[in-house]
Amino acid sequence: KRVKVLVIGAGVVGLSTAVCIAETLSYCSVTIIAEKFSPDTTSDGAAGILFASEFPDVPLGRQRRWFKETFDHLLAIADSPHASDAGVFLCSGCQIFKEVPCDKKPFWSDFVLGFRNMTRHEMKRFPDHKFGQAFTTIKCECVSYLPWLEKRFREAGGRIRCEKITGLQKVAQMYDIIVNCSGLGSSLLAKDEEVYPIRGEILKVNAPWLKNFIRDGDGKTYIYPGIGYVTLGGTWQADDWRLEVDKEDSNGIVERCSHLEPSLRKAQVIGRWVGLRPGRPNPRVERDYLYVEGRHVPLVHNYGHGGCGITLSWGTALDALDLVRQSLFEKPPQARL
Numbered sequence: 001k002r003v004k005v006l007v008i009g010a011g012v013v014g015l016s017t018a019v020c021i022a023e024t025l026s027y028c029s030v031t032i033i034a035e036k037f038s039p040d041t042t043s044d045g046a047a048g049i050l051f052a053s054e055f056p057d058v059p060l061g062r063q064r065r066w067f068k069e070t071f072d073h074l075l076a077i078a079d080s081p082h083a084s085d086a087g088v089f090l091c092s093g094c095q096i097f098k099e100v101p102c103d104k105k106p107f108w109s110d111f112v113l114g115f116r117n118m119t120r121h122e123m124k125r126f127p128d129h130k131f132g133q134a135f136t137t138i139k140c141e142c143v144s145y146l147p148w149l150e151k152r153f154r155e156a157g158g159r160i161r162c163e164k165i166t167g168l169q170k171v172a173q174m175y176d177i178i179v180n181c182s183g184l185g186s187s188l189l190a191k192d193e194e195v196y197p198i199r200g201e202i203l204k205v206n207a208p209w210l211k212n213f214i215r216d217g218d219g220k221t222y223i224y225p226g227i228g229y230v231t232l233g234g235t236w237q238a239d240d241w242r243l244e245v246d247k248e249d250s251n252g253i254v255e256r257c258s259h260l261e262p263s264l265r266k267a268q269v270i271g272r273w274v275g276l277r278p279g280r281p282n283p284r285v286e287r288d289y290l291y292v293e294g295r296h297v298p299l300v301h302n303y304g305h306g307g308c309g310i311t312l313s314w315g316t317a318l319d320a321l322d323l324v325r326q327s328l329f330e331k332p333p334q335a336r337l
């Protein structure tokens with residue numbers, strides 16, 4: 001273990017990336033440094049439904065691969081004895097639209113299970129909506145999945161430190177490769193002006209009779225049944241840094257969700273949560289270099305997943321792993337001159 005790799009961040013992106021590197025590159029010693037760990041990361045509060053929106057400037061083939069690799073990885077866990085420890089399971093339901101969408105077959109529809117358009121009979125449940133798609137996807141609950149990944153990381157020889165990093169140059173002196181998975185933190189850490197918060201508020205309710213998810217195609221209203229509670233959402237508020245619960249937002253969520261599923265009016269609210277998605281026009285999964293004390297230190301970025309961090313976590317982690325591997329075998333820029 002001669003190559004010292006530092007992964008910054010212990011959300012779903014950082015832990016997935018660290019596990020991929022530690023389990024694959026046996027000659028690397030991998031350390032994670034993060035300010036926050038489970039259950040205090042943004043990933044912990046997310047519903048964790050595998051569902052993707054399309055990023056404008058990432059080739060569609062790459063986005064398809066990110067989705068498929070994550071789906072297949074989590075499906076294997078859902079089909080294994082680890083499913084309950086990891087908090088990963090199949091979840092069936094529908095996405096409904098008030099207007100028929102232009103793209104009736106989203107790029108991920110080949111990878112989820114049993115994707116089909118809903119029948120007129122099924123749509124009668126939703127009189128305000130004209131069109132719907134039914135499918136089975138995966139729900140990955142990070143309050144279980146992150147500790148499960150952390151254990152896997154330690155078993156592969158990984159080390160963990162809790163600390164806020166204030167500058168990449170400082171840590172680059174002590175490592176051979178840096179992997180930046182700091183999510184929204186990259187706005188300061190990587191001085192990336194394209195990164196911004198997208199505030200999301202959700203409610204947790206006790207409604208064990210609900211077994212199927214419902215998602216409005218506008219992405220703002222959703223009902224996701226989980227292991228211990230049902231998640232009701234949500235909000236999508238760009239450039240809003242507030243972490244406090246907003247009563248008006250909460251009331252709006254209850255109203256919209258109960259309109260879709262009237263039985264929710266009787267459901268007891270057991271929690272409220274606000275998280276800031278790491279917004280960016282496109283996720284950044286690429287390699288850069290830091291110049292430190294006469295050395296070019298490879299810096300692999302993996303952040304900016306917006307509302308799809310869990311959905312794309314394993315696929316982007318595999319790309320980051322490839323970039324780390326390439327860095328080991330390619331000469332840094334100054335050596336090529």
Ligand code: FAD
Pocket residue numbers: 008009010011012013014033034035036037041042043044045046047048049050051163164165166181182183184185186189199200201202233234274275276277278303304305306307308309310311312
């Ligand atoms: P985070 O989980 O935020 O982790 C970032 C890590 O970096 C943390 O450990 C943090 O402490 C560390 N860090 C940051 N800066 C520093 C620093 N300077 N020094 C040290 N450590 C640092 N996605 C889905 O795929 N499906 C969903 O159903 C879904 N639902 C969501 C619902 C809501 C309400 C919200 C808010 C988000 C939802 N998301 C969903 C999006 C998902 O939560 C994010 O895309 C994902 O959590 C991003 O993961 P991450 O690891 O990049 O970031």
